[in-house]
Amino acid sequence: MQQQMGVRDQALSARGAARRLRGLSRAHKDAALGSIATELLEAEAAISEANQKDLQAAHAAGLSPAMIDRLEMGPKALRATVEGVRYVMTLPDPVGSRREMQRLQNGLLVGRERIPLGVIAMIYESRPNVTVDAAALCLKSGNACLLRGGKEAFHTNIALGRVIERALSLAGVPSSAVQIVPATDRAGIGELLSLTGLIDLAIPRGGEGLIRYVHEVARVPTVEHFKGVCHLYVDEDADLDLALRLVENSKLQRPGVCNALECLLVHRDIAPRFAPLLETLPGLELRACARMLPMLGAASPAGLDEWGVEYLAPVLGVKMVDDLESALDHVSEYGSNHTEAICTRNYERAERWVREVDASCVVVNASTRFNDGGQLGLGAEIGISTSKLHAYGPMGLESLTTEKWVVLGSGQVRA
Amino acid sequence: MQQQMGVRDQALSARGAARRLRGLSRAHKDAALGSIATELLEAEAAISEANQKDLQAAHAAGLSPAMIDRLEMGPKALRATVEGVRYVMTLPDPVGSRREMQRLQNGLLVGRERIPLGVIAMIYESRPNVTVDAAALCLKSGNACLLRGGKEAFHTNIALGRVIERALSLAGVPSSAVQIVPATDRAGIGELLSLTGLIDLAIPRGGEGLIRYVHEVARVPTVEHFKGVCHLYVDEDADLDLALRLVENSKLQRPGVCNALECLLVHRDIAPRFAPLLETLPGLELRACARMLPMLGAASPAGLDEWGVEYLAPVLGVKMVDDLESALDHVSEYGSNHTEAICTRNYERAERWVREVDASCVVVNASTRFNDGGQLGLGAEIGISTSKLHAYGPMGLESLTTEKWVVLGSGQVRA
Numbered sequence: 001m002q003q004q005m006g007v008r009d010q011a012l013s014a015r016g017a018a019r020r021l022r023g024l025s026r027a028h029k030d031a032a033l034g035s036i037a038t039e040l041l042e043a044e045a046a047i048s049e050a051n052q053k054d055l056q057a058a059h060a061a062g063l064s065p066a067m068i069d070r071l072e073m074g075p076k077a078l079r080a081t082v083e084g085v086r087y088v089m090t091l092p093d094p095v096g097s098r099r100e101m102q103r104l105q106n107g108l109l110v111g112r113e114r115i116p117l118g119v120i121a122m123i124y125e126s127r128p129n130v131t132v133d134a135a136a137l138c139l140k141s142g143n144a145c146l147l148r149g150g151k152e153a154f155h156t157n158i159a160l161g162r163v164i165e166r167a168l169s170l171a172g173v174p175s176s177a178v179q180i181v182p183a184t185d186r187a188g189i190g191e192l193l194s195l196t197g198l199i200d201l202a203i204p205r206g207g208e209g210l211i212r213y214v215h216e217v218a219r220v221p222t223v224e225h226f227k228g229v230c231h232l233y234v235d236e237d238a239d240l241d242l243a244l245r246l247v248e249n250s251k252l253q254r255p256g257v258c259n260a261l262e263c264l265l266v267h268r269d270i271a272p273r274f275a276p277l278l279e280t281l282p283g284l285e286l287r288a289c290a291r292m293l294p295m296l297g298a299a300s301p302a303g304l305d306e307w308g309v310e311y312l313a314p315v316l317g318v319k320m321v322d323d324l325e326s327a328l329d330h331v332s333e334y335g336s337n338h339t340e341a342i343c344t345r346n347y348e349r350a351e352r353w354v355r356e357v358d359a360s361c362v363v364v365n366a367s368t369r370f371n372d373g374g375q376l377g378l379g380a381e382i383g384i385s386t387s388k389l390h391a392y393g394p395m396g397l398e399s400l401t402t403e404k405w406v407v408l409g410s411g412q413v414r415a
Numbered sequence: 416m417q418q419q420m421g422v423r424d425q426a427l428s429a430r431g432a433a434r435r436l437r438g439l440s441r442a443h444k445d446a447a448l449g450s451i452a453t454e455l456l457e458a459e460a461a462i463s464e465a466n467q468k469d470l471q472a473a474h475a476a477g478l479s480p481a482m483i484d485r486l487e488m489g490p491k492a493l494r495a496t497v498e499g500v501r502y503v504m505t506l507p508d509p510v511g512s513r514r515e516m517q518r519l520q521n522g523l524l525v526g527r528e529r530i531p532l533g534v535i536a537m538i539y540e541s542r543p544n545v546t547v548d549a550a551a552l553c554l555k556s557g558n559a560c561l562l563r564g565g566k567e568a569f570h571t572n573i574a575l576g577r578v579i580e581r582a583l584s585l586a587g588v589p590s591s592a593v594q595i596v597p598a599t600d601r602a603g604i605g606e607l608l609s610l611t612g613l614i615d616l617a618i619p620r621g622g623e624g625l626i627r628y629v630h631e632v633a634r635v636p637t638v639e640h641f642k643g644v645c646h647l648y649v650d651e652d653a654d655l656d657l658a659l660r661l662v663e664n665s666k667l668q669r670p671g672v673c674n675a676l677e678c679l680l681v682h683r684d685i686a687p688r689f690a691p692l693l694e695t696l697p698g699l700e701l702r703a704c705a706r707m708l709p710m711l712g713a714a715s716p717a718g719l720d721e722w723g724v725e726y727l728a729p730v731l732g733v734k735m736v737d738d739l740e741s742a743l744d745h746v747s748e749y750g751s752n753h754t755e756a757i758c759t760r761n762y763e764r765a766e767r768w769v770r771e772v773d774a775s776c777v778v779v780n781a782s783t784r785f786n787d788g789g790q791l792g793l794g795a796e797i798g799i800s801t802s803k804l805h806a807y808g809p810m811g812l813e814s815l816t817t818e819k820w821v822v823l824g825s826g827q828v829r830a
Binding site: 019022023096102104108110113115117118196200201215219221223239242245246248249250253332352354355356358359360361362363364365366367369370371375376377387388389390392393394402403404405406407408409410411412413414 | 664769
């Protein structure tokens, strides 16, 4: 049984599978995904039963309704998850394409070929659908994966893992290509993250505590997403009605997500006209700087540590700035390299914003909520990176691959 | 004086410079490179003088002639280094290009823009030319850099740093864009590598001891190049004269480099014919497996730990394999993901080698020595990565950049 192997043995077994996966055709990988979809639906009863155990334990432990909601993997949630797998089948296979193959003077044909990374470790919290989503994306991109979900979803994940294992075997793919790492405590994560040379990339998904822990202990490469402190700068030439719509959508459409707006920067010249509009937004708590405060009757004064905070709630910091330069300074100091937007009709300042802001996504005259793999056309997203190495922003299938050099010769040697 | 700042202050100052560098035009960056070239030549006497101090200390400390040779930065070495800077001026600027800008159904124009990484830390050993090479490549790609060379080159690096600082100021570029981190001991490297959030990428260049140390202590992202254990598989359908030329060039043209050949895999059917050819290569010490040994009169038997060794010397492991599959198994077990070559006239096996070998560079019918930034058309190389994240293989200017998402809207919000 996979579950009784040590994590090092699991990783070794995953490396063996990764070698096989590298050579699979798209058709074979899609057939394996189809097998996973079919088998998951077949196993609906067993999965629901396992999920009930986790839900009962969650109720008994007094978990919050939001946490319990995330754990849910009944028939409806399972069918949505299966739809996700079928959608991944429709996405193009990123592996195997070559680019910039060029003939050098000595006759060598050289260029790059896109290849899977190898073995991916996912470390995540309660949502069991991540187990299936990650398995599908890793498989499609030719990677083996080790999936280490939260202990709250232990029984559900083990049940999902068994089904996936069977589905892979039925499709003629090594079942060790997708392995559940049984969740015990954080020490287990530490062991997984210390497997230098066996794991090519670790992707943590969860709260800031988990991400920081992974960053502290990992000896294998990771991509990280610490937090989303997103700003909108309302320029002196902004269409104020548009600016208001952007605030409303960016902040209030779904306040608890990482691409929600946290801080508004308002040019001093339009602040007196924009402040009353801002106060028309229902259910929004404003925390204003000393210069904005007199214009915003219902706002409370910003605290000393107000800037750079990720509220994940219908709360918005509001700060007056003198010009674009001051806005850029603020974003540079307090932003989290996630999503930074400007609202303006001025061509030059829009261009400067796009060029000079260092964030995974820079936005002009649109909601910050568009920084999302699905919205940006990636098809599916395995995570989002606010670190700049390898991937910056939403990570789709291509982010699970890399490129190697190919040198095709006819006897060339170096002089 | 830069040299008296703490390394954290240096990194903060580099971040400030990085913000300015992001917005510089290619012309401005090239002018700064031109200024560096001119000022280095102007300062030839001062640099030679500083270099003499390091050379004298090296002689006094009894360093090997090879080490002393690497330290040398007299007028001739300086002029070669300056030529390198002028060459970087001719390379295209990787920054600012956009790719795959596409119009979504909602009218948003989205895609990716290539941007500098930000602040690069280089950790290297004795060669002072790396100081100038790295400064030029980082500057051209819009990155600030912290350069931490070996203590053997202390005086030379400080002198080069002063000249670069002046040259940048003359060209209107913040002088903190290129900073020398004074070499003291390894603890200093540890401090530099702990600056999470201030350093975007650390690149170690040097012996395996340095690379392992960096891997152990780094809390910032790194790309690593552990070692080059390169193989050549001589297939049953190989042109044996060609195979011999490839062995000679791969192993003997420059045995002490990472893309030199370390182990030859010989198909059993052609081994009896190839062995006598192999023995014609002068100055080559062979270490043969038990099956090859009887055919190679002058070879010594391979030791128990012979496979996977990086000799960096005119020594070659030789092993007989039964087929391509066995060769792939050997490379998978003992290779270092660096460079792996096949010699064959068979189309299918050449294709399988290219596809199934996991290495930064896979080669057909050419020397392993071609895995090199200059040879592959990158123009210049700042290092070579055998880890797969972000860069795999030789790293040119593009490897010092990343991509951010650009979202150009006209009032779009999420439904």
